[in-house]
Amino acid sequence: MLEVVDSHFHIWDLNILNLPWLESCKGIIDKSFDLDDFAKVYGKYDIKFKGGVYIEVDCDNRVKEDEHIFSLNSPLILAKIMRAKLCEHMRLPLGIAGVREPLHIESKERGRCLEQSFISGLEILAKRDLIFESCNRVCELEDIYNSISQVKDAKVVLNHLGNVEVLDESYKKAMRKLASLPNLYLKVSGFKTHDKKFANELLEFVRGEFDSSKLLYASNFPVVELYSNFDEHFTLLREFFNDDVDFFAKNAKKLYKINPVQKFASVIKLRPEKIDYYRQLHANPHSGVNEMIKRCGITKYEIYWRDDMLFSLMEYSGDDYEYDMGVMAKDPATQAWWRETDPCQTRIQGARKDEWWADMSLVYELK
Structure with missing residues (x-):
């Protein structure tokens, strides 16, 4: 049964919140x-619906919106993206996965996104490992690329395929640039579905340019009804992506850290004659190695060295560790990397035959 995590949905109570844009x-x-x-x-479909990522609704009182959404305390809200104006001293509510500053509205x-205050805000989000959700005009895609390029560790999710309406060369050029960024993700939503030729050409382009691990299923409920309808959008994406579990659930789970974090600690010996070479390797890892680590749900990985010993600490946010480690083991870039690092190491005494890095047990954790 297909598992679904909707990476972009809205709800609002008009008795509590005022949304001026609804006038249109x-x-x-x-x-x-x-x-x-x-x-x-989602109830009419034979799927395992887990819930979704709440996205701010551009209301006129962001504090009231925060209070309302956090008060719901529902398991269907798997993560929250709340509104903030990016700057050096922006307000960041506790318990959020990231923020969105709408760039596509008339008042902006x-x-x-090229202002220094915006760049400073991206830097703060990167330091706190928070996501920035970019909802912008098509004409600003190059600007978004230029701003994100200045903050290499910023995680940015481009909403609604960049709000594209025409699949022209300027759009393709800008999107190819964005696809080259290591921490840029793309929500597949926001496009008109009644024109099947346009929709399929757009999806083919996106799938061809972006790594599959960077594509996220999103419905844009209930705003999807303004340019399409939920059922048509959902059905089209199920057919096009062939119920791919990564697209419909796993990618979002990893990005938004929806699953409880699993921690792993391990140890291995470092051959004395290989110490300098091993350190040189890790000072500049091979291309694609870090990207594959992140793709497989590992959100934190540290290796410590002392004398002839290496200790590693790893945090995993995926929901199928064996599956993700299998994906990593089949990756050519990772295999080439291991061919360099493995000869530098040797098992510790007492390690099991199936262990390379030997597992360590937790003795104490400060609560």
């Missing part, structure tokens, strides 16, 4: 939507 949506979505409505659209002039 009369008769379509200008009403309240709650979590029951959200769950209901082009160039905002």
Whole structure:
């Protein structure tokens, strides 16, 4: 049964929140939507629906929105992206996965993402391992690339395929640049589905340019009703991606750290004559090695050295450790890397025959 994590949904209670932009949506979505409505659209399908990532709704009181969403305390809200204006001293609520500053709205002039305050905000998010969700105009895709390029560790999720309406060369050029960034993810949503030719050409382009681990299923519920409808969008993506579990669930789980973090500690011996070479290797890892580690759900990995011993600490946020380690073991770049590092190491005394790095047991953890 297909597991689904919706990486982009909205809900709002108009008795609590005021959304001025709904004035232009009369008769379509200008009403309240709650979590029951959200769950209901998936209820008709034979799937395992886990919930989704709540995305801020551009209301006129962000504090009130924060209070409302956090008060719901529902298992269907797997992660939260709340609103903030990026700057050096921005407000970041506790318990969020990241923030969004809408760049596509009329009140935001082009160039905002190139301002120094915006770049400073990205740097702060990167230091705190928080995500920035970018919802921008198509004409700003190059600007987004230029701003993200200045903060190499920033995790950025481009909403709605960049809000594309025409699959022209300028769009393709900008998206190819964005696809080259190591920490840029793409939500497959926001496009009109009634034009099947356009939709399929767009999806083929995206799948061809972006690594599959960077693509996220998103419905944009209930805003999807403004340009398509939920059922048509969901069905189209199921057919195109052939119910791929990574696209529909695993990629989002890893990015938003939805699963409880698993911690691993291990030890191995370092051959004395290989110490300098081993340190040189890790000062500049081979291309693709770090990317594969992240792709496989490892969100933190540290190796410590003392004399002839190496100690590693690893945090894993995926939901199928054996599966992800199998993916890593089949990766050509990783295999080439291991051919360099393995001769530098040797098992510790007492390690099991099936252990290279030997597992360590937790003795104490400060609570």
